[in-house]
Amino acid sequence: MQITLSVSNQGSKLPQTHNILCILLLLGDIVGLVLSLSLTFWINWDKNLNTVDPFVNLLFCLLVITGLYLADTYHPDSQISGLRAPARILITNVVVGCILFVILHIIENGEKLALWKWQILLPSLSILTIWTICLRIWAVKWARSQAQNSRWLIVGANKETIEFGKTFLQHNSLGRLVILATPDQNTHELANNHRICVTNLYDLPQWTQQAWSGVVVATPTELSDIQVQQLMQLRLAGVPIYGIPDICENLWYKLPSSLLQDNWLVFSAGYHLTSSSISQKIKRVTDIILASLLFLGLFPLMLLTALAIKLDSPGSFFYSQVRTGLKGQTFRVYKFRSMYQDAEKRGVQWAHEDDPRITRVGRWLRLLRIDELPQIFNVLSGEMSLIGPRPERPEFDIKLRQEIPYYDLRYIVKPGITGWAQVMYPYGASVEDAYEKLAYDLYYIKNYSPFLDLAIAFKTIRVVLLGKGR
Known part of the structure; x- marks a missing residue:
């Protein structure tokens, strides 16, 4: 009896401490929103502010929760640019408060909304800030006690x-x-x-x-x-x-390829994107709709980017490279040029985080991932998806295929503009980094679902806003 096969799927149904903590924090934030709004409405009951359009209250709650997520406060023990969760909460809630003030100023059509800004918004946000900071302090202590045990x-x-x-x-x-x-x-x-x-x-x-x-x-x-x-x-x-x-x-949330075996891949569950034609069609339709909307919404930004590139350094504002796509077929991927025109005169090289070949404008384009926007055309043409493993250059594939087990599995799905590896792993330019990124790509391929794609989309927004682009 081979025990590794008989127990291989037991753990996939079990909740992890990390997931439990995230859910508890989210529920705690929702409770905090309800309590803070209820308390401030009760204090100001004589001002009849309880008749304010419920949309305003809903907008407040959605902006707060979105801000807390984008600030990565559901990982309370992590640091971003030296800031722990309490500092990020404080900054985020100040930003959310400013955004709400601007929105309410634009739509303000009566005395009630004017009073709501000062009598409800500010006290509620202040109470909620204290509440969420205390929650994170408790969460860190709880997570560390769990880890210690x-x-x-x-x-x-x-x-x-x-x-x-x-x-x-x-x-x-x-x-x-x-x-x-x-x-x-x-x-x-x-x-x-x-x-x-x-x-x-x-x-x-x-x-x-x-x-x-x-x-x-x-x-x-x-x-x-x-x-x-x-x-x-x-x-x-x-x-x-x-x-x-x-x-x-x-x-x-990764599958290191050196730990995999053929029999595990055969008997493990998942791979819905490769085994279901319905999933493939739904993903394709979603790609077309979202890519079209992105192109229409970001077209002015793309025009300004092209102008900035032309003013910063000589050469075309577009740049194309041959990449490996679905089933190992090559295609030409398009990007905004972020390097000097002769960047590869010494041959094909990996791009490093502080690469001297990157232009001044290009550094910002890479940081904010604006250089990837022309790949919307690759998505519309069917060569790429919005979300999937990043396509690699064929010159690098040769070496990586030799050194990393199961490397070609990343090409059984369409490559993407962003992906699980891009939001989970920092910038890297080596065989070791390619190995780690493949581990996340294999996890994505095995565990694909529309909800995982949605999580990657939100994480991509957070990565860009926090200046962690690659």
């Missing part, structure tokens, strides 16, 4: 176990691992870390009596019937059991 049991030790252990330690600064290995398995790369305990696989019975956050089965050989029964007791007690690809998918 995180204990994972790994059954078996091989090169995948070592890679998983390194990744786990990198992502989870407080978690603990217990690795059960046979005497012939080499674990010296992990054994010296104080947060990892390496012991004998035959000690499994005593370890199954303890409490665990989860169990990862990574043994390259079949477990005995007794060992399988011991793991089954843990499973029945509510402890999730994963294979290594599943735990990466559930914890970090």
Whole structure:
């Protein structure tokens, strides 16, 4: 009996601490909005402001929630430009307040709206700011306590176990691992870390009596019937059991290709975009509609961008490159030129974050991703999608295909203007970075859904607004 196949899908149905925290914070923000508005309306009841158009209150709530999301406050322990969540909340709510003041000033048609700005908006926003900051402080303490108590049991030790252990330690600064290995398995790369305990696989019975956050089965050989029964007791007690690809998918929303195997790819669920013609047609229709709207809405910006490029440096404002697309077919992708005209006189090179070949205007175009806008034409022509893995240059594909397992899987769907890898991984220009981005691309291909596309769209907006464009 091969245990890795029998448990490979168990973890995909289990909620993760990160998701629970995000949902709790969102619900807390909604409760805070209701309480702050109710309190300020109650205080100002004699001014009859409760008859103000409900649209104004709804607009206030939507802008606040959108602002908190775009400021990445649902990751309360992260920093952006040195700012933690409380500082980002303060700045965001000031911006939201200014936007609402401008909107209400434009639509103001009576004394009630004028009073609403000062008697409702300002007090509500102030109360809500205090509420949301306190929520984030609590959330950070809770998340750290959960991480500190995180204990994972790994059954078996091989090169995948070592890679998983390194990744786990990198992502989870407080978690603990217990690795059960046979005497012939080499674990010296992990054994010296104080947060990892390496012991004998035959000690499994005593370890199954303890409490665990989860169990990862990574043994390259079949477990005995007794060992399988011991793991089954843990499973029945509510402890999730994963294979290594599943735990990466559930914890970090990526699928490192070096941890994958053919049999796992065959038996794992997902791949709806490649297996369903209906999903493909819906995605194509959505691409055409949204790309058309984007072109109409952003056409003035595109004209100004073309003018700025021409004034900044000699050469065409458009730039085209051959890229690899669906099923390995090449096509020509169009971008606004962000580099000097002779940028590749020394041959094809990866673009670096502080690349000296980038022009002054080009640096801003890349930061705000405006240089990608001409790819709307590639979407309309059917060569690309709005969302999908970024297309790579054929010259780089040759090397990456040789060094990265399952690299060509990224081309079983159409490439996109933005994608899961672009919103989840920072700027990179190396084989190692390509490996990490492929891990996110494989996650997207396996877990595609319209809701994931929607999440990527919102994350792309946040990446651009926070100046994290690539």
